[in-house]
Amino acid sequence: MDNNPKKSQILEVAEKLFAERGFAGTSVRDIAHEADVNVSMISYYFGSKEKLIDALFESRTDESRSQLESLVMNEELAPLQKINIMIDAVVERLVEKECFHKIMMRVQLTSERSEVISEKVMGFKLRNMELMKKLVEEGQHAGVFRSGLDLSLMMTTLYGTVNQAIATQDFYRIIHNLEHMDHLEFRAHLKRKLSQHLKNLFKSTVTNEHHVEN
Amino acid sequence: MDNNPKKSQILEVAEKLFAERGFAGTSVRDIAHEADVNVSMISYYFGSKEKLIDALFESRTDESRSQLESLVMNEELAPLQKINIMIDAVVERLVEKECFHKIMMRVQLTSERSEVISEKVMGFKLRNMELMKKLVEEGQHAGVFRSGLDLSLMMTTLYGTVNQAIATQDFYRIIHNLEHMDHLEFRAHLKRKLSQHLKNLFKSTVTNEHHVEN
């Protein structure tokens, strides 16, 4: 990112605070203070608060671009293996980039988004959808996935489950008596559990068994 | 609620705007304007903006209290039937009370919540967890549910999927070319789809087949 240390610092702090308090709930003063830069720096570097979050989206979605693309192209893996790898990738990405994905969640809840963000989010989702579509069709063609699969609902479950897990992680810790774990340890634990859970969930859903149509 | 039309009107508008724009992103002016009341009415009736959202939580969680309790107690239904009914109930509740549950999602993302809200949300979740625990144990005792079920992950998937579906409903409409549907029609469609999807998902998960432990 621009190899300007102050700019990166601002982006990093903004990401954290936007995640914790939301966009409107975070003031540029808060960001400036926590990033240990002058308030005017934000307007100076990014133009405005609005453009700061745009830049954040620009920066963060660019990072993870095409992370999954190679997976689909891989010809050595079985369809179900690919699904599982993809689950791992999504869990990994969402949990590791917790802050950014909290912002994504907030943004998706919001009716009016900025041009930049809408476009980024939409592009991001369409691309993922396309990739998975290929993956699923491949499995269906191979006869291992059932035909009536609603891809978007599956993705809804995938993303929804991980997002919900991230949003309610404090509750999860309390319920499971994991308050002693440090952040890293817990994150690893959560990723493992989510991964396993989602793989089990999907295995039976994508295959031909146990299905009832309405 | 209090059989005071202005108060209810404020609460309703607040619910909608908080859902759409978030708490900090909604000004009391916005609420007052849209509810067609004087700005000072909000302080007059609720004390402050903070207490308004507290009152909103108070009012909305009270409404749905014990909605699910009778289900668990019912002795004529089979465990899996109960699960399915519960899925329907959750889908119904979250989709119909879309605004309120969007606020819930936002609140859960936020690090600092008000005393009242924290308590309500926590109580709400613990109660639901307890109810589902009973339901699951009943199924396990009857031998139809597998033993290693992680209840909290199942709820995470249930709520997460519905929440995600609500948050990304516009995307869903676009993907499935459902933009022609009016709001009511679409809601019915979404509920049906979610219900079916989740039932299928859970059916194979709660029963004894297809499972791999990590």
Added chain:
Amino acid sequence: MDNNPKKSQILEVAEKLFAERGFAGTSVRDIAHEADVNVSMISYYFGSKEKLIDALFESRTDESRSQLESLVMNEELAPLQKINIMIDAVVERLVEKECFHKIMMRVQLTSERSEVISEKVMGFKLRNMELMKKLVEEGQHAGVFRSGLDLSLMMTTLYGTVNQAIATQDFYRIIHNLEHMDHLEFRAHLKRKLSQHLKNLFKSTVTNEHHVEN
């Protein structure tokens, strides 16, 4: 006072709060709440907050009217005796009507006062000045008081000392380790001390000795 219990109650509470927090620092809501009446009662009974304090002055200055007049007319007492009695009277009045005189102090500090209050205060002071003037002239005529007495400065000292004592009574209690005393006990103590102090102060000042003119 009008034999209306609510009106009196309001006046009493207003007196206390105006004394403690000042006029602008006291809201009609505070008064209404503490007096346990509806807010609108104050406007209803008195017309406005401004007129409430006017009514307070009306009511309280009327009470103490002509309290001192008989003293001056008394022909059986020696001039110095009269001075001493007057000192006692002032101390008694100011200490016992602490709240009202705190308001008086505040009002005197304020540049813009209401018509009613200005008139009341001015009349009050002029009347007292006149009475004391007679008293002093009598003493001078009898040859026991010195001629150059500055009456207004003497009154300034008399009222100033008592007012200052009232205003700084907490400090006085701390300094003299009298924090154990209850309010009534302390008030009696303070009156006795002030009376003695002022009598001693005045005795030598009004008589012919020890004086230096500038």
Added chain:
Amino acid sequence: MDNNPKKSQILEVAEKLFAERGFAGTSVRDIAHEADVNVSMISYYFGSKEKLIDALFESRTDESRSQLESLVMNEELAPLQKINIMIDAVVERLVEKECFHKIMMRVQLTSERSEVISEKVMGFKLRNMELMKKLVEEGQHAGVFRSGLDLSLMMTTLYGTVNQAIATQDFYRIIHNLEHMDHLEFRAHLKRKLSQHLKNLFKSTVTNEHHVEN
């Protein structure tokens, strides 16, 4: 103060308005308007209205710190001379810093004060009390002051008289037909009169004559 002209300007105007109208009776708008600065400057420089008056106390009490300390240490003056010099100093200070001492009076009348102010006022009074105590003990040791002197009552009279004179100066002018005098002239006159009056008052009180104990 801080060599910032706008900040000083705000402090000066605030001092005047708080003196005239009280703290609650003065709005930050009033101050900003009269000081010819933007309203938000007050929060910007001082944080809040409350902190503005705190800063005022900080600034003004710092100014007059240890003004009297050297007097007590002086070994060439007789005790009574010292008393007289101290009287002059108090009269000078209170009359010249009229506005600030009006605020002090108001603050002392008020039950709830800010931490900063309480501390400043208390420290200020304790320090003065200590200094005068030394002065009096010295006089008692030298045999020229009587033993039963109540120091706090003497200070009450000293400060009370000057304060009362300041508070009622308009009345004084009317009584003495001094309305023609300009402000400076009158101030000089008042200081002279007060000084003379208080010296005479104290001379006979601190020495051994004319005293009656209760």
Added chain:
DNA sequence: AATGAATGAGGTTTCATTCAT
């Protein structure tokens, strides 16, 4: 005669941004 609901003006403070340096 008495009240509680309602109001608009104005209070203090925070906000994102700009400007002069």
Added chain:
DNA sequence: CATGAATGAAACCTCATTCAT
């Protein structure tokens, strides 16, 4: 290029008062 001072708009809230009952 970078900054800290400064700003006006708008935020939330409290105020004294009024009005319909």
